[in-house]
Amino acid sequence: MAKLSLEELRSLREKEAERLAKRGIHGKDVHVVVCMGTCGIQAGAKVTLNSIVDEVEAHGLGNVIVTQAPCQGHCEEEPIVEVHTPQLGSIAYGKVDAKTAKRIVEEHIIGGKVLEDHKIKLEV
Amino acid sequence: MDEGDLAYEAVTNAIEAGARYIRLSIRKEDGRWYYLVEDDGAGPGSGMDVFAPGFSTKGSGRGRGLSLLKERHPDASLDRRGGLTRLSWTAPEGPVDVSAMAMLFSKAWTVGAGLVIEVAFDGGAFSWCVDDFTHLGALDEGMNMAAMRKLIQSTLSFEKE
Numbered sequence: 001m002a003k004l005s006l007e008e009l010r011s012l013r014e015k016e017a018e019r020l021a022k023r024g025i026h027g028k029d030v031h032v033v034v035c036m037g038t039c040g041i042q043a044g045a046k047v048t049l050n051s052i053v054d055e056v057e058a059h060g061l062g063n064v065i066v067t068q069a070p071c072q073g074h075c076e077e078e079p080i081v082e083v084h085t086p087q088l089g090s091i092a093y094g095k096v097d098a099k100t101a102k103r104i105v106e107e108h109i110i111g112g113k114v115l116e117d118h119k120i121k122l123e124v
Numbered sequence: 125m126d127e128g129d130l131a132y133e134a135v136t137n138a139i140e141a142g143a144r145y146i147r148l149s150i151r152k153e154d155g156r157w158y159y160l161v162e163d164d165g166a167g168p169g170s171g172m173d174v175f176a177p178g179f180s181t182k183g184s185g186r187g188r189g190l191s192l193l194k195e196r197h198p199d200a201s202l203d204r205r206g207g208l209t210r211l212s213w214t215a216p217e218g219p220v221d222v223s224a225m226a227m228l229f230s231k232a233w234t235v236g237a238g239l240v241i242e243v244a245f246d247g248g249a250f251s252w253c254v255d256d257f258t259h260l261g262a263l264d265e266g267m268n269m270a271a272m273r274k275l276i277q278s279t280l281s282f283e284k285e
Contacts, residue, residue, distance in 0.1 A: 036132070036136070036227070036231075038133060038188040038189045038192070039188070041125060041129045041132065041133065042125060042129075042188075042192075046128065046129060046132065046223065046224065046227070049223075049227060049269075050223050053269045053270050053273075054270065056270070057268075057270035066230075066269060067230065067231075067234060068227060068230065068231050068234075070136075070140060
């Protein structure tokens, strides 16, 4: 078996580091979390999540990762979506239907503007 | 809640209860879908009425998923066999919820749980596992649920042709 040169080893390590970084949730710039507890699903969170995934796909946003979370204890505000971006920090939205989900992608993630009419405060 | 929501709930329950292996089997027979969720989690313990509203091992404010399932499908049952918890129910014929499947794979991958989904109908049978999507890049590239939906849908569509 041929020995790897130091240069080849460095290159391999960099390549692997890049691959592992992609696997990490926090390796992405924008993280969208949809609350998918029973209360969220009953309120339509699956439609909300599908809508966000569709919009992210339609706009070719490779820096966005979409994940799910359990109930956050604010059932009356479901479906709840949290958006984490380097520019705007963490913002939570309540009563997010398919139409609002589309707005979140277009106005918040792409446009960098908070949707004040749906913004809610989640207790930590 | 539709059938996809209920299946999502059932598998999510298992994942959140710490199961490392989960199998969702959806089989069509005599015009009905037979659902089975099997997992290697600790299970709820014997003698507990898991379908009672408010029953949960995950704290207050929880425990609605299984009671909703029972309400909608009175034949829902749960038992333990060979160290596995088995939740089953039947539902009328309807479309397979591909988006719920993609969401579940994404969720399972996030926590490192093994998930297998099997669908069998009209003489055709398909199964997917978390690794399928990892190898194809749909998970490694950042949990691309749109790509996962397409992959699952294309397999199911192939069967119909």
